[in-house]
Amino acid sequence: MDKLLIRGGKPLHGEIAISGAKNAALPEMCAALLTADPVKLTNVPRLRDVSTMRKLLANMGVAIELHGERGGITFEARDPVNPEAPYELVKTMRASVLALGPLLARTGRAKVSLPGGCAIGARPVEQHIKGLQAMGAIIDVEHGYMVARLPEGRTRLKGARITTDMITVTGTENFLMAATLAEGTTILENAAQEPEIPDLAEMLIKMGAKITGHGTSRIVIEGVEKLHGCEHAVVADRIECGTFLCAVAATGGDVLLHNGRGDHLDAVIDKLCEAGVDITREGDGLRVRAAGPAWNHLKAQSFRTTEYPGFPTDMQAQFMALNAISQGSSMVTETIFENRFMHVSELSRLGANIQIDGKNAMVEGVDKLSGATVMATDLRASAGLVIAGLVAEGETTVDRIYHLDRGYDQMEVKLRALGADIERVGE
Ligand SMILES: CC(=O)N[C@H]1[C@@H](OP(=O)(O)OP(=O)(O)OC[C@H]2O[C@@H](n3ccc(=O)[nH]c3=O)[C@H](O)[C@@H]2O)O[C@H](CO)[C@@H](O)[C@@H]1O
Numbered sequence: 535m536d537k538l539l540i541r542g543g544k545p546l547h548g549e550i551a552i553s554g555a556k557n558a559a560l561p562e563m564c565a566a567l568l569t570a571d572p573v574k575l576t577n578v579p580r581l582r583d584v585s586t587m588r589k590l591l592a593n594m595g596v597a598i599e600l601h602g603e604r605g606g607i608t609f610e611a612r613d614p615v616n617p618e619a620p621y622e623l624v625k626t627m628r629a630s631v632l633a634l635g636p637l638l639a640r641t642g643r644a645k646v647s648l649p650g651g652c653a654i655g656a657r658p659v660e661q662h663i664k665g666l667q668a669m670g671a672i673i674d675v676e677h678g679y680m681v682a683r684l685p686e687g688r689t690r691l692k693g694a695r696i697t698t699d700m701i702t703v704t705g706t707e708n709f710l711m712a713a714t715l716a717e718g719t720t721i722l723e724n725a726a727q728e729p730e731i732p733d734l735a736e737m738l739i740k741m742g743a744k745i746t747g748h749g750t751s752r753i754v755i756e757g758v759e760k761l762h763g764c765e766h767a768v769v770a771d772r773i774e775c776g777t778f779l780c781a782v783a784a785t786g787g788d789v790l791l792h793n794g795r796g797d798h799l800d801a802v803i804d805k806l807c808e809a810g811v812d813i814t815r816e817g818d819g820l821r822v823r824a825a826g827p828a829w830n831h832l833k834a835q836s837f838r839t840t841e842y843p844g845f846p847t848d849m850q851a852q853f854m855a856l857n858a859i860s861q862g863s864s865m866v867t868e869t870i871f872e873n874r875f876m877h878v879s880e881l882s883r884l885g886a887n888i889q890i891d892g893k894n895a896m897v898e899g900v901d902k903l904s905g906a907t908v909m910a911t912d913l914r915a916s917a918g919l920v921i922a923g924l925v926a927e928g929e930t931t932v933d934r935i936y937h938l939d940r941g942y943d944q945m946e947v948k949l950r951a952l953g954a955d956i957e958r959v960g961e
């Protein structure tokens with residue numbers, strides 16, 4: 535199992551490129567199931583989740599060709615598509631549930647393993663099931679699988695008005711993809727507005743789908759009989775960008791993040807600027823400057839995670855690591871996932887002063903962390919621990935970085951290019 539060894543205390547300087555977004559690439563790979571034509575994605579990040587999704591699609595019979603240039607991958611889902619997502623693959627990546635909508639729309643059948651919970655929460659998928667049932671699917675949960683089909687005599691899902699009980703990102707994506715090939719109009723109320731959703735919608739429109747309202751809470755989809763192939767560049771990863779902004783804020787330095795989309799990160803950038811970090815648009819990205827380690831000059835910021843355009847839950851751990859070494863106290867409130875404070879006990883092992891009370895974490899800034907061995911528990915917790923390790927005195931070992939590899943494209947290579955003393959070691 536790989537680990538990261540970090541010798542903290544180095545400021546970050548230079549420039550790197552932000553990769554394509556995991557949370558856009560995964561649904562967009564599934565969208566290739568909606569047509570028998572070739573679909574080419576570019577700017578696909580090199581991630582473990584992308585490899586898992588490739589395996590999942592290959593298992594369905596999708597032909598996949600890697601181009602090597604600019605993260606290009608072509609998918610060709612020729613008939614017959616095997617509409618099954620087995621537990622062995624789904625258990626390592628919850629986003630496998632994104633195959634459910636496209637499989638049903640394309641083949642009228644799907645057998646997708648229930649994803650189950652993960653370290654950050656129970657993460658049920660009953661809204662996905664409820665919405666697809668409203669579109670005419672018959673879905674039974676049997677032996678840990680969602681087994682879905684269309685009623686006798688029907689060949690297409692039917693348009694429906696779907697209002698989910700809560701805002702769900704992958705739920706919205708499942709309905710959006712399913713509705714493109716449904717008969718009639720689908721209206722998604724209470725739709726998620728995360729930038730990965732309009733990016734997926736733009737791709738589907740290139741494939742011939744009729745969609746309006748994407749990027750708002752009401753999306754309208756006019757179903758069409760057939761979709762065709764397209765080429766689409768995956769939008770830049772706002773969470774990777776935010777993670778590097780926090781890393782530079784923590785260590786101090788001056789870094790240009792090519793492809794960084796400040797317009798997708800307003801809530802995080804506002805907090806960083808209030809803390810005292812200097813962030814400006816430059817060329818095709820963002821420049822971030824911070825004068826020395828956070829404890830010298832940054833003011834801790836309270837925040838509350840909410841759906842987009844609010845503060846993203848996927849940035850909570852990284853910003854908490856920054857608060858832990860900024861001046862003053864702050865309160866971090868997690869409203870999306872019920873168990874997303876697993877990094878707190880590990881940050882405490884490095885010397886952070888954080889108390890949890892239900893959904894709130896009270897952070898008292900300290901002016902020093904000291905390196906230790908810590909264990910990554912989930913993807914963004916790992917990123918928070920890396921940020922803490924970059925400023926901690928001495929050596930920090932971050933164990934179980936397979937979590938990090940799920941969602942960061944060569945993070946340690948990019949950090950090393952910026953001057954960090956970080957290396958990957960295997961066992
Ligand atoms: C691959 C992907 O894009 N993952 C993102 C997606 O996850 P994901 O789409 O799984 O997260 P959701 O937006 O669905 O979850 C939001 C909340 O709704 C709950 N819920 C959701 C669906 C459902 O049927 N029932 C239910 O109770 C969840 O448990 C959670 O508490 O959005 C999350 C919230 O921004 C991000 O942290 C993840 O990075």
Ligand SMILES: C=C(OP(=O)(O)O)C(=O)O
Pocket residue numbers: 628629652848913914941
């Ligand atoms: C929680 C996350 O992802 P996933 O939904 O793929 O688990 C994340 O990206 O932080």
